[in-house]
Amino acid sequence: MTEPIKKRLNYLSWDEYFMAVALLSAERSKDPNTQVGACIANRQNKIVGVGYNGFPIGCSDDELPWDRQGPFLTTKYPYVCHAELNAVLNAISTDLSGCRIYVGLFPCNECTKVIIQSGIKEIVYLSDKYRDSDQVKAAKRMLDLAGVSYRRFIPQRPEITLSFSLD
Numbered sequence: 006m007t008e009p010i011k012k013r014l015n016y017l018s019w020d021e022y023f024m025a026v027a028l029l030s031a032e033r034s035k036d037p038n039t040q041v042g043a044c045i046a047n048r049q050n051k052i053v054g055v056g057y058n059g060f061p062i063g064c065s066d067d068e069l070p071w072d073r074q075g076p077f078l079t080t081k082y083p084y085v086c087h088a089e090l091n092a093v094l095n096a097i098s099t100d101l102s103g104c105r106i107y108v109g110l111f112p113c114n115e116c117t118k119v120i121i122q123s124g125i126k127e128i129v130y131l132s133d134k135y136r137d138s139d140q141v142k143a144a145k146r147m148l149d150l151a152g153v154s155y156r157r158f159i160p161q162r163p164e165i166t167l168s169f170s171l172d
């Protein structure tokens with residue numbers, strides 16, 4: 006009698022899968038300093054929206070600035086759409102009740118408003134590098150009031166490698 010074949014054990018957990026999709030999406034970003042990706046999953050663990058930070062549709066990447074400093078209008082900040090906003094706008098439904106959003110970076114206050122209004126109930130984030138900023142402080146205040154939970158993604162493996170050569 007031959008032993009039955011056992012299932013593969015090194016498969017991605019749901020958290021790893023959705024965070025990896027968020028990080029892969031971030032690779033589309035042309036922001037030279039911070040690339041952010043977001044992935045929204047529903048209660049059935051189906052991906053319902055993804056996004057990354059970039060300029061609005063029709064606004065050429067070659068026309069608008071990527072600068073971080075200088076007069077406001079000469080920086081990227083008034084023009085760039087954040088990853089979370091794009092993920093919500095790209096989602097298959099405007100009602101994201103009970104969904105989770107996986108993001109590479111803790112959401113700012115503006116994205117937090119969008120997240121709350123969409124019905125998303127949990128944020129899973131990787132970096133909180135702007136935790137001391139007023140934007141993130143305001144974001145956490147609103148999330149606490151609105152009952153939207155947030156937790157840091159704790160990696161169980163250092164990396165996931167993708168290869169285009171499967172042979």
Ligand SMILES: O=c1[nH]c(=O)n([C@H]2C[C@H](O)[C@@H](COP(=O)(O)O)O2)cc1CO
Pocket residue numbers: 036038039040041057058059073081085086087088089110111112113116135
């Ligand atoms: O939650 C976020 N989501 C998001 O997509 N972003 C984007 C906007 C910018 O393109 C970039 C932040 O740029 P910087 O780290 O150079 O300030 O990340 C920034 C935040 C947090 O501010």
Ligand SMILES: [Zn+2]
Pocket residue numbers: 087088089112113114115116117
């Ligand atoms: Zn934002």
